[in-house]
Amino acid sequence: MPTLPKVVHVYEVGPRDGLQNEPTILATDLKVELINRLSATGLATVEASSFVRPDLVPQLADAAEVMSGITRAPGVRYPVLVPNVRGLERATECGVTDVAVFASATESFAQRNLGCSVRESLAMFAPVVEQARASQLGVRGYVSMCFRDPWEGDVDPRKVVDVVGALAEQGCEQISLGDTIGAATGEQVTTLLAMLSDAGVGPDLLAMHFHDTYGQALANTLLSLEFGITTIDASAGGLGGCPFAKSATGNLATEELVWMLHGLGIETGVDLPALVATSLWLAGELGRPSPSALVRAWPMENHE
Amino acid sequence: MPTLPKVVHVYEVGPRDGLQNEPTILATDLKVELINRLSATGLATVEASSFVRPDLVPQLADAAEVMSGITRAPGVRYPVLVPNVRGLERATECGVTDVAVFASATESFAQRNLGCSVRESLAMFAPVVEQARASQLGVRGYVSMCFRDPWEGDVDPRKVVDVVGALAEQGCEQISLGDTIGAATGEQVTTLLAMLSDAGVGPDLLAMHFHDTYGQALANTLLSLEFGITTIDASAGGLGGCPFAKSATGNLATEELVWMLHGLGIETGVDLPALVATSLWLAGELGRPSPSALVRAWPMENHE
Numbered sequence: 001m002p003t004l005p006k007v008v009h010v011y012e013v014g015p016r017d018g019l020q021n022e023p024t025i026l027a028t029d030l031k032v033e034l035i036n037r038l039s040a041t042g043l044a045t046v047e048a049s050s051f052v053r054p055d056l057v058p059q060l061a062d063a064a065e066v067m068s069g070i071t072r073a074p075g076v077r078y079p080v081l082v083p084n085v086r087g088l089e090r091a092t093e094c095g096v097t098d099v100a101v102f103a104s105a106t107e108s109f110a111q112r113n114l115g116c117s118v119r120e121s122l123a124m125f126a127p128v129v130e131q132a133r134a135s136q137l138g139v140r141g142y143v144s145m146c147f148r149d150p151w152e153g154d155v156d157p158r159k160v161v162d163v164v165g166a167l168a169e170q171g172c173e174q175i176s177l178g179d180t181i182g183a184a185t186g187e188q189v190t191t192l193l194a195m196l197s198d199a200g201v202g203p204d205l206l207a208m209h210f211h212d213t214y215g216q217a218l219a220n221t222l223l224s225l226e227f228g229i230t231t232i233d234a235s236a237g238g239l240g241g242c243p244f245a246k247s248a249t250g251n252l253a254t255e256e257l258v259w260m261l262h263g264l265g266i267e268t269g270v271d272l273p274a275l276v277a278t279s280l281w282l283a284g285e286l287g288r289p290s291p292s293a294l295v296r297a298w299p300m301e302n303h304e
Numbered sequence: 305m306p307t308l309p310k311v312v313h314v315y316e317v318g319p320r321d322g323l324q325n326e327p328t329i330l331a332t333d334l335k336v337e338l339i340n341r342l343s344a345t346g347l348a349t350v351e352a353s354s355f356v357r358p359d360l361v362p363q364l365a366d367a368a369e370v371m372s373g374i375t376r377a378p379g380v381r382y383p384v385l386v387p388n389v390r391g392l393e394r395a396t397e398c399g400v401t402d403v404a405v406f407a408s409a410t411e412s413f414a415q416r417n418l419g420c421s422v423r424e425s426l427a428m429f430a431p432v433v434e435q436a437r438a439s440q441l442g443v444r445g446y447v448s449m450c451f452r453d454p455w456e457g458d459v460d461p462r463k464v465v466d467v468v469g470a471l472a473e474q475g476c477e478q479i480s481l482g483d484t485i486g487a488a489t490g491e492q493v494t495t496l497l498a499m500l501s502d503a504g505v506g507p508d509l510l511a512m513h514f515h516d517t518y519g520q521a522l523a524n525t526l527l528s529l530e531f532g533i534t535t536i537d538a539s540a541g542g543l544g545g546c547p548f549a550k551s552a553t554g555n556l557a558t559e560e561l562v563w564m565l566h567g568l569g570i571e572t573g574v575d576l577p578a579l580v581a582t583s584l585w586l587a588g589e590l591g592r593p594s595p596s597a598l599v600r601a602w603p604m605e606n607h608e
Contacts, residue, residue, distance in 0.1 A: 002306045002530070150605055182597075183605070185567020186526075212519070214598040215560035216567075219522040222490075226306070249597050256519035263489020263520075293486075293553050294518040301454055301487070 002226040007267045009045070009231040010254060011176075011207055012038055015066075016047040016081060017251055018239025020059045024286050028062045032069035037278045038236060039073040042269040043254075047100070050081035051091045067094035079140060083114070088128050098138035100176075101125040103167060105143050105160045108151035109180070113144065118159075122166050129170040141167035142209070146177045146192060147184035157192045161199050174207055176233055179220065182213030182249060189220045193227045203228035210252045212238065217252035218260055225266075232257060237279030238292035253292035255279060273303065306530040311571045313349070313535040314558060315480070315511055316342055319370075320351040320385060321555055322543025324363045328590050332366045336373035341582040342540060343377040346573040347558075351404070354385035355395045371398035383444060387418070392432050402442035404480075405429040407471060409447050409464045412455035413484070417448065422463075426470045433474040445471035445479045446513070450496060451488035461496045465503050478511055480537055483524065486517030486553060493524045497531045507532035514556045516542065521556035522564055529570075536561060541583030542596035557596035559583060577607065 015035050019026055026034070031049075038046045048070065054061035063080060072078060079098035082088045091099055103121055104110040110118045125141070132139045145152075146160045164175050177192065193203065208224045208231075210217035221232055238253030258270050276298045283290040290296055319339050323330055330338070335353075342350045352374065358365035367384060376382060383402035386392045395403055407425055408414040414422045429445070436443045449456075450464045468479050481496065497507065512528045512535075514521035525536055542557030562574050580602045587594040594600055 181605070182601075183563075186564060187567055187569055212597065213601045214563050215516070215519075215522055215557060215596070216564055218519055219526045219564055222523045222526055249601060253519060259487075259518050260490060260520055260523055263491055265491055292519070293516065297486075297517045297553060301485070 004225050004264055004266060005228070005230045007230065008225065008261050010043060010257060010261075010268050010270055011045045011047070011231055011233045012043045012236060012254055013047045013209075013233050013251060014038065014236035014239050014254065016050050016060065017233075018235040018237070020050060020057050021240045022059060022286065025059050026285065028065045028069065030285055031062070031066050034278070034282055035066070035070045035078070037281070038275075039076045039078075041271045041274040041278065044075065044269065045077045045079065048078040048080055051087035052081065052083050064090065064094050067091075067096060077138065079138065082128055084124055085127050085131060088132060092135065092137075096137070098140070099128070099132050100140035100142055101128055101167070101172070102142040102144065103163050104145055105155050105163050106145045106149040106152050108149055109145045118163060122163070122170075125167070126170050129167075129172060133171045139172050140207075141170075141172035141175045142178055143167070143175060144178045144180045147179050147188045148181055150181055154188070157188070157195050160192055161195050161201075164196060164201055165199060168201055168205065173205075174231065175201070175205060176207040176209045176231075178209040179211055179217075182211030182217065184210065184216060184220055186216075186220060186223050189223050190227060193224065193229070203230070207231035207233055209233035211240070211250065212252050213249045218256060221252065221257065221260070236275060237282060237290040237295050239282075250291045253294060255292055255294045255298075259294060308529050308568055308570060309532070309534045311534070312529065312565050314347060314561060314565075314572050314574055315349045315351070315535055315537045316347045316540060316558055317351045317513070317537050317555060318342065318540035318543050318558065320354055320364065321537075322539040322541070324354060324361050325544045326363060326590065329363050330589065332369045332373065334589055335366070335370050338582070338586055339370070339374045339382070341585070342579075343380045343382075345575045345578040345582065348379065348573065349381045349383065352382040352384055355391035356385065356387050368394065368398050371395070371400060381442065383442065386432055386436075388428055389431050389435060392436060396439065396441075400441070402444070403432070403436050404444035404446055405432055405471070405476070406446040406448065407467050408449055409459050409467050410449045410453040410456050412453055413449045422467060426467070426474075429471070430474050433471075433476060437475045443476050444511075445474075445476035446482055447471070447479060448482045448484045450481045451483050451492045452485055454485055458492070461492070461499050464496055465499050465505075468500060468505055469503060472505055472509065477509075478535065479505070479509060480511040480513045482513040483515055483521075486515030486521065488514065488520060488524055490520075490524060490527050493527050494531060497528065497533070507534070511535035511537055513537035515544070515554065516556050517553045522560060525556065525561065525564070540579060541586060541594040541599050543586075554595045557598060559596055559598045559602075563598060
């Protein structure tokens with residue numbers, strides 16, 4: 001059997017990627033409680049919000065209030081998304097220490113999500129990354145639609161390599177490869193990782209971000225781990241989707257990821273029962289069952 | 305990366321394992337249409353029904369009518385479950401050529417599902433397997449609760465090895481290892497396969513049967529393929545569950561399995577769009593969305 005990492009960094013995106021796609025807008029104090037509860041489960045990163053234009057993503061319009069309201073646990077990072085220098089400035093005023101920019105591998109999605117071309121978006125991010133690094137902030141780059149796009153079908157991996165290369169050159173310390181619609185195949189995953197490696201971007205610089213629309217998220221995670229990837233994005237309770245690609249369903253559920261990792265003897269530092277309890281609480285607040293089958297089934301089983 | 309098989313045998317269990325757990329009882333002519341449609345997609349095996357006592361599983365009480373009604377496609381096998389010699393005789397009268405017995409690795413589930421101990425159930429199966437083989441029928445053995453049991457928690461793999469050994473000795477040509485509640489971990493899967501291999505039961509004799517309660521089915525399938533397993537059970541549209549273990553949700557969806565396999569360059573012979581169309585049709589007949597996220601999302605995407 002192939003070698004797997006001994007430790008995996010679970011990068012929780014639920015309060016941002018999950019909530020921004022929920023039809024219900026959660027009250028600010030509940031978002032704060034969610035983030036505080038998540039950071040108490042042992043997660044080292046809890047992506048907390050997004051400083052985009054409030055009219056574009058009303059679900060996260062209270063980013064500043066959320067960042068002021070949370071209790072920052074020692075050793076936990078609370079990154080936020082920033083689309084441009086204005087967003088970065090608003091985030092910095094709230095004492096944010098980690099930010100992320102979000103690019104697309106396809107023109108179709110760049111136009112729909114950012115209202116500009118891939119090239120224009122990279123030009124918009126360059127000063128954000130530069131200024132963030134000059135201020136000693138951590139900077140992550142996201143690349144959406146790395147494998148399949150609802151308008152363009154299968155994505156040419158060379159497009160992804162180009163965008164990843166540009167973000168790395170700008171100074172992003174980590175780049176997260178998004179299967180935004182959740183339909184990536186194993187061969188696409190390993191082919192892209194091999195091409196990136198050939199281009200000088202090894203697994204240490206990368207994270208994987210799978211949605212679970214076609215049920216492939218964990219299998220593709222496993223292939224990524226076998227390739228040397230050690231950071232995996234996930235969303236508590238499997239919240240999320242993509243407002244601009246209606247065929248996309250939720251993110252990989254953090255609980256299902258952690259169950260797999262612990263079940264392979266891989267450490268995460270996460271207290272799984274506490275995480276399940278958090279997602280069950282959140283489902284109650286959102287007024288519907290958790291999207292994660294594990295979270296729904298857990299209370300019916302004997303977990304001594 | 306590890307070596308994967310070039311061809312995988314997808315063992316479709318939807319008309320049996322799926323429908324027996326549906327709250328709605330499907331009309332006989334619709335079951336016949338389902339089986340005929342499934343066998344037209346290129347599936348080489350379509351498990352068709354179960355000759356158990358009709359009062360115990362009313363969903364499959366029409367097993368004889370179904371077996372008489374279907375059109376048997378050349379090269380396709382239509383196995384049925386038989387619990388005892390009486391069931392075998394009823395099946396044989398309908399011209400069945402392949403049967404399966406169903407054991408449990410745990411006493412708790414044997415009592416609930418079969419009303420007897422594991423040892424008593426094996427004694428009940430012995431004459432079934434003997435008589436079936438004497439009649440040149442194909443014989444499969446199922447083992448339920450191979451990894452985790454809702455009453456007993458984690459299952460000692462030595463119990464599974466014992467039951468598998470007994471079924472192999474009786475003459476079962478293939479033994480399907482069931483994660484009946486869908487909570488197996490990767491380490492449990494590879495540990496059990498290694499122990500079976502040490503006991504002389506190699507991957508050629510085995511099939512894997514995963515439910516997807518904790519979202520682990522495809523990841524565990526991938527680990528099994530890396531171990532040399534080449535037969536995987538799945539249920540069209542992810543139908544199914546387990547009436548005696550309420551925390552269990554559906555089987556691994558055949559469509560999500562086939563998407564993964566084709567996406568890894570592994571041949572199955574299955575026409576995926578035809579399979580999705582069959583599951584969408586069936587969801588309409590059952591009056592609710594397909595349990596499979598892939599089946600639900602497929603029509604929204606561009607599959608040229």
